[in-house]
Amino acid sequence: MSLREKPGLALSGCIHLLLLAALLLSFSRPSGFEDAQETIPVDMISAQDFNQIMKGEKTAKQIKPSPRAEKRAEIAELKPQPAQVDAKQEIPTPPSPLKRQPDPGREEAKETPKPPDHSASVQPPPRPVEEPQKPAPAKSPPAASQEKPPPDERAEAVDPKPVPRPKVEPEPKPDTASEAKAKPVEKPKPLFKPDQVAKLLNQEKAKETPEKPVQKPAARPKSGDEAPETTQKFDPGDISRLLSKDAPQHKQSTGRELQQVASLGSPTASAAKMSPSLWGMLDGLLQEQYKRCWNYIGVAGQKKYVPEIHVQYAQDGSLIGQPSLLNPPSDPNLRSLAESALRAVRRCDPLHIPAQYQPYYDQWKGRIVRFDPEDML
Amino acid sequence: MNPAEIAAAATPLPGAEVSLLSMFWSAHLVVKMVMIGLLCASVWCWAIIINKVILLSRTQRAMAQFEDVFWSGASLDELYATLSSRPTSGMASLFVAAMREWRRTVQGASSSFMGLQARIEKVLDVAIAREVEKLESNLLVLATVASASPFIGLFGTVWGIMSSFRSIAASRNTSLAVVAPGIAEALFATAIGLFAAIPALIAYNKLQGDVAKKQAQLEAFADEFSSILSRQIDQRAAHDQAA
Numbered sequence: 001m002s003l004r005e006k007p008g009l010a011l012s013g014c015i016h017l018l019l020l021a022a023l024l025l026s027f028s029r030p031s032g033f034e035d036a037q038e039t040i041p042v043d044m045i046s047a048q049d050f051n052q053i054m055k056g057e058k059t060a061k062q063i064k065p066s067p068r069a070e071k072r073a074e075i076a077e078l079k080p081q082p083a084q085v086d087a088k089q090e091i092p093t094p095p096s097p098l099k100r101q102p103d104p105g106r107e108e109a110k111e112t113p114k115p116p117d118h119s120a121s122v123q124p125p126p127r128p129v130e131e132p133q134k135p136a137p138a139k140s141p142p143a144a145s146q147e148k149p150p151p152d153e154r155a156e157a158v159d160p161k162p163v164p165r166p167k168v169e170p171e172p173k174p175d176t177a178s179e180a181k182a183k184p185v186e187k188p189k190p191l192f193k194p195d196q197v198a199k200l201l202n203q204e205k206a207k208e209t210p211e212k213p214v215q216k217p218a219a220r221p222k223s224g225d226e227a228p229e230t231t232q233k234f235d236p237g238d239i240s241r242l243l244s245k246d247a248p249q250h251k252q253s254t255g256r257e258l259q260q261v262a263s264l265g266s267p268t269a270s271a272a273k274m275s276p277s278l279w280g281m282l283d284g285l286l287q288e289q290y291k292r293c294w295n296y297i298g299v300a301g302q303k304k305y306v307p308e309i310h311v312q313y314a315q316d317g318s319l320i321g322q323p324s325l326l327n328p329p330s331d332p333n334l335r336s337l338a339e340s341a342l343r344a345v346r347r348c349d350p351l352h353i354p355a356q357y358q359p360y361y362d363q364w365k366g367r368i369v370r371f372d373p374e375d376m377l
Numbered sequence: 378m379n380p381a382e383i384a385a386a387a388t389p390l391p392g393a394e395v396s397l398l399s400m401f402w403s404a405h406l407v408v409k410m411v412m413i414g415l416l417c418a419s420v421w422c423w424a425i426i427i428n429k430v431i432l433l434s435r436t437q438r439a440m441a442q443f444e445d446v447f448w449s450g451a452s453l454d455e456l457y458a459t460l461s462s463r464p465t466s467g468m469a470s471l472f473v474a475a476m477r478e479w480r481r482t483v484q485g486a487s488s489s490f491m492g493l494q495a496r497i498e499k500v501l502d503v504a505i506a507r508e509v510e511k512l513e514s515n516l517l518v519l520a521t522v523a524s525a526s527p528f529i530g531l532f533g534t535v536w537g538i539m540s541s542f543r544s545i546a547a548s549r550n551t552s553l554a555v556v557a558p559g560i561a562e563a564l565f566a567t568a569i570g571l572f573a574a575i576p577a578l579i580a581y582n583k584l585q586g587d588v589a590k591k592q593a594q595l596e597a598f599a600d601e602f603s604s605i606l607s608r609q610i611d612q613r614a615a616h617d618q619a620a
Contacts, residue, residue, distance in 0.1 A: 007431070012423030016416070027397040 048362050274360045282357055282364060289351055290369060294344035296337060305334045306372045307341040315361055317351035326368065341371035400562040405540045411533030411566050418522045419573035425515045426580040433587050436512065440467045440594060447472070467508060467591075468598045474504040475602055483613075490610045490617075497606050501599040508595055512588045516581060523578035530570020537563025 045053070274282070308327050312320040323345040325338055357364065401412060446456065447468075457476040460469050478500045482493045541559025545551055 006424075006428045008424035008426070008428035009420070010424075011427050012420050015423060016420050024397050 051362055274357075274363050278357070278360070282353075285354070286351060286367070286369070287375075289348055290344055290371070293348040294340065294371060296340040296344075296371075296373065305329050305331070305337060306370050307338040309341055309345055309369045309371070310366065311345055311369055312366050313351065313353070313364065315358065317353040319346070319349050323369075337371075337373065341369075344371065345369065397565075400558070400565055403558065404562045404565075405537060408533045408537045408540075408563065408566050411529055411536070412569055415526055415530055415533075415566070415569040415573050418526055419569070419576075422519055422522050422573060422577040422580070425518055426576065426584070429512075429516065429580075429584050432512065433584070433591070436467050436591060439469065440591075443468045443472070444598075466511075468595060470508060471501055471504045471595060471599055472602060474500045475599075475606060479606055479609075490614050493610050494603075494607050498603050501603055505592070505595045505599055509588065509592045512591055516584055516588065519577045519581035519584070523574050523581055526570045526574040526577070527567070528570075530567040530574075533566025533570070534563045537566060 306327075307325060307329075309323045310326055311323045314320050323342060325342060329335055329338055353364075401409065404412065453476065457473065457480070460473050461477070465473055475497050478497050479493070482490070482496075538560055541556060541563065544559065545556060548555065
């Protein structure tokens with residue numbers, strides 16, 4: 001009864017519930033904004049502005065030339081890495097160098113190759129890493145060694161050894177070539193940087209006393225065993241590398257520090273601007289020269305007309321291309337005036353431009369010359 | 378996985394964060410109460426609006442019907458007999474009130490017509506006032522809601538923004554993603570306030586006009602009827618004097 005009399009409350013309640021439900025549905029997934037496109041502001045600059053920008057600092061100190069370094073060499077630990085691949089096959093050899101140290105001397109004498117062999121074969125990888133610590137000039141050998149890891153390096157270090165032992169390593173392989181190349185590079189190296197001393201000492205020791213393994217367990221076994229080792233762990237993936245006759249190259253040059261050089265700017269760039277007084281002097285100078293070249297006898301009266309001629313100069317003051325008249329006269333009577341002005345420009349072809357204006361060539365290379373009869377006659 | 382899929386997978390989370398319900402639940406208690414109050418006000422407003430519209434249209438229909446019958450020339454006594462037996466509204470109730478007063482006087486022993494005219498007019502005035510009051514009741518609620526609910530919503534918004542600023546200050550993070558949900562839920566309060574206020578305002582003006590129109594009709598009818606009755610009274614008085 002009351003519902004029929006006053007259905008308002010029930011009705012409005014229903015309406016609100018429906019509305020809320022609709023809102024919940026429609027609001028459940030708010031639409032995000034579309035990603036705004038980023039705009040990149042672009043400035044147009046003239047060639048002259050570009051020259052200004054590129055000028056750089058001409059007085060910057062030139063840094064002593066050193067090989068270009070793009071990357072700092074990583075600091076590598078000197079500890080040899082444990083053998084990875086073949087060590088598994090060799091049951092008894094945990095590749096810790098310290099234990100073996102007493103052995104290898106004996107082994108070399110006996111030339112029982114196996115265990116040291118593998119440690120040697122596996123170890124080379126760390127080597128090249130440690131090498132880059134040497135300063136730049138010494139870098140080429142490491143690069144070579146990186147290319148052909150196992151034999152090369154060792155060959156260098158242990159050079160003398162092969163002599164006593166007949167079977168010595170590298171002959172069958174292209175090693176020899178690279179070795180030959182590598183050696184000359186290494187030997188002449190005149191500067192003894194402190195870092196290198198240790199290495200050199202090591203090498204010395206290796207050369208002098210092959211039996212003392214203490215210092216370089218890694219380098220140790222190399223001497224005798226290289227040949228067998230290479231044959232054993234013949235890696236098909238390496239064939240191309242072994243066969244390549246390319247000279248050792250820098251893959252990426254590394255140095256002890258990055259080379260940072262101030263930009264010296266391009267030689268043709270000009271940053272200097274003419275001062276107003278210089279401008280005025282140049283104007284007067286050119287105007288004077290044109291005045292001398294210009295002979296125009298005519299009635300300059302009835303109409304004010306000043307021919308404006310666009311001229312382009314080369315560095316030495318000669319014309320480039322044809323001078324062009326910017327405002328051809330409508331009155332045929334004045335045409336002779338314009339013609340004479342053009343003629344004057346052509347006659348003055350190599351203008352004399354003092355040397356002091358040379359740096360500002362960019363600014364005066366294109367000019368508009370005005371031949372005002374009242375001024376110039 | 379392309380970036381579109383990643384974006385699609387990532388959107389549900391913020392989407393859920395800004396949905397209407399979660400906006401409500403994450404609001405401050407004051408803001409919540411403001412929202413609920415405003416929602417109730419809106420429900421009430423619409424209930425009043427619907428009731429009033431129905432009442433007015435019903436009244437309109439009844440008045441038209443009554444006027445048809447009244448001016449059809451039928452006997453007023455018969456009309457009174459039919460109408461007085463059931464509850465009436467609008468003009469009919471006016472008619473019944475005046476007729477009752479008239480009959481009481483005519484059938485009474487004194488049968489003095491001296492003050493009858495004045496009494497009938499008083500009765501008609503009272504009946505009009507009662508009818509108008511019936512039509513007008515609750516319209517003031519609409520007016521109140523229309524004027525107050527924007528302020529209440531604004532209060533909720535200010536409170537919500539205040540608390541979200543306080544949480545910004547506490548978290549020391551001013552990125553828009555942190556600020557936005559709080560401000561959105563605060564603005565939600567104002568939205569509800571406006572949602573309640575706008576229909577209330579419009580309906581109040583409309584209904585107020587309708588009620589005024591009905592009142593004018595009632596007064597016109599009352600004047601006509603009282604003039605008819607006064608003519609009757611004068612005739613009766615002349616008749617009595619002649620007799």
